[in-house]
Amino acid sequence: MQISRQLRYIFILLIGLLWIFINKSEPGLSSSETIPAPRKGFQAPVFSLGTLSNEVVSLKDLQGQVIIINFWATWCLPCKEEMPALAEVFEEYQDDKLAILAINSTSQDSITSVERFTTEYQLPFPILLDRDGSIARQYNVTALPTTFFIGMDGIIKRVIIGGPLTKTALRSELVNLLGEKKP
Amino acid sequence: MFPILNLGPISVQTGGLILLASIWIGMMVMDKLAFRDGIRPDSLDTLVLYSLTSFIIGGRLFYVLTHLTIILDTPLDIFSMNTTLFDMTGAILTAIVTAIAYVYRKNIPLGTTLDGITPFIATMAIGIGLSHLATGISYGEETNLPWGLEMHGALRHPSQFYEIISSSLIFTFAGIRKPSKMPGERFLSLTAWTSASVLILEAFRGDSTIIAGGFREIQILSWIILAISLTALNRVKSASKENQ
Numbered sequence: 001m002q003i004s005r006q007l008r009y010i011f012i013l014l015i016g017l018l019w020i021f022i023n024k025s026e027p028g029l030s031s032s033e034t035i036p037a038p039r040k041g042f043q044a045p046v047f048s049l050g051t052l053s054n055e056v057v058s059l060k061d062l063q064g065q066v067i068i069i070n071f072w073a074t075w076c077l078p079c080k081e082e083m084p085a086l087a088e089v090f091e092e093y094q095d096d097k098l099a100i101l102a103i104n105s106t107s108q109d110s111i112t113s114v115e116r117f118t119t120e121y122q123l124p125f126p127i128l129l130d131r132d133g134s135i136a137r138q139y140n141v142t143a144l145p146t147t148f149f150i151g152m153d154g155i156i157k158r159v160i161i162g163g164p165l166t167k168t169a170l171r172s173e174l175v176n177l178l179g180e181k182k183p
Numbered sequence: 184m185f186p187i188l189n190l191g192p193i194s195v196q197t198g199g200l201i202l203l204a205s206i207w208i209g210m211m212v213m214d215k216l217a218f219r220d221g222i223r224p225d226s227l228d229t230l231v232l233y234s235l236t237s238f239i240i241g242g243r244l245f246y247v248l249t250h251l252t253i254i255l256d257t258p259l260d261i262f263s264m265n266t267t268l269f270d271m272t273g274a275i276l277t278a279i280v281t282a283i284a285y286v287y288r289k290n291i292p293l294g295t296t297l298d299g300i301t302p303f304i305a306t307m308a309i310g311i312g313l314s315h316l317a318t319g320i321s322y323g324e325e326t327n328l329p330w331g332l333e334m335h336g337a338l339r340h341p342s343q344f345y346e347i348i349s350s351s352l353i354f355t356f357a358g359i360r361k362p363s364k365m366p367g368e369r370f371l372s373l374t375a376w377t378s379a380s381v382l383i384l385e386a387f388r389g390d391s392t393i394i395a396g397g398f399r400e401i402q403i404l405s406w407i408i409l410a411i412s413l414t415a416l417n418r419v420k421s422a423s424k425e426n427q
Binding site for chain 2: 006037143162166
């Protein structure tokens with residue numbers, strides 16, 4: 001009886017091993033990396049947006065850099081709290097190919113408040129205006145702030161919903177991403 | 184998928200809310216079944232609470248230790264409410280060590296205790312599946328099968344549903360069944376069934392971590408847990424037979 005139980009268990013483990021071998025995957029063949037979607041492991045959806053000074057910034061033009069996309073609004077308290085940390089890490093890492101795009105959810109905000117905010121905080125990175133909310137919809141943003149970390153290969157590496165993000169949290173993400181080799 | 188639940192001006196992370204609810208429900212189920220099975224529920228409650236607390240503290244502590252050079256610049260971030268400053272592996276290790284220390288310090292029989300917390304673990308497994316569904320993580324591999332679901336730009340295996348169905352079945356047939364006379368058997372059955380189901384279902388996941396040789400990391404880990412569980416189960420059953 002005991003031997004038959006042992007044999008049964010060994011048989012289960014052998015079937016398990018066989019299943020593992022059958023389901024081996026080819027490294028680098030992850031289909032998700034070719035599909036644009038606002039999720040970790042997927043290609044970051046491309047967009048172009050205007051800034052406060054009417055310049056147009058396109059995600060495509062920033063290829064090969066580590067990009068932080070931060071969705072925010074002036075009325076959002078955690079957004080306000082994390083802005084100085086974003087500014088500090090940008091100044092620390094901008095020479096290492098870091099780009100930060102702070103996308104204001106302008107459809108839920110006002111241009112005057114955004115102007116006042118950027119003057120007060122002296123932000124060193126571009127403030128993009130999502131006037132009709134289309135980019136927030138494209139990125140499935142359901143709460144503010146939402147922050148996307150995009151690697152040098154254009155793949156979303158991390159999505160953080162909520163905040164405020166601390167300088168430590170930002171730096172620990174960036175140390176990993178900036179350490180990655182370009183594709 | 185509902186990763187965020189907006190209640191007026193408050194945004195709640197649905198995944199976290201589901202996990203909290205499953206902790207609460209899991210403890211209720213555990214207590215109820217402990218009475219049925221003649222196990223003292225108060226020691227189980229304390230064990231779960233200690234483990235959960237040390238899970239949180241250990242997660243932050245390990246994060247701090249592994250990011251020491253970064254965190255020393257802004258040491259107050261150690262006490263930040265930010266949940267991203269968390270090390271999951273460290274959290275799990277600390278919780279396990281705390282649970283073992285509690286069991287030995289209080290001199291509680293290990294097998295009976297593990298059987299006692301099995302309904303809690305089985306409930307949590309369903310909760311984890313539901314939170315994966317709510318947040319859209321653990322999504323499936325692309326498929327052409329008729330039951331595939333449109334998710335993240337492709338038709339995919341509904342892997343979160345597979346997870347919920349399998350953990351519900353395991354809950355029913357292994358998690359809440361009356362423990363046998365062999366202490367630890369219910370717990371070992373649960374770990375064996377759960378690791379076997381993870382091993383099978385991981386093949387349908389589209390977000391597996393692929394390691395050297397093209398193997399899926401989780402499948403290797405779950406096979407090891409399955410092997411340990413079956414070996415321990417065999418010993419428990421053999422010992423019980425010898426005692427008889």
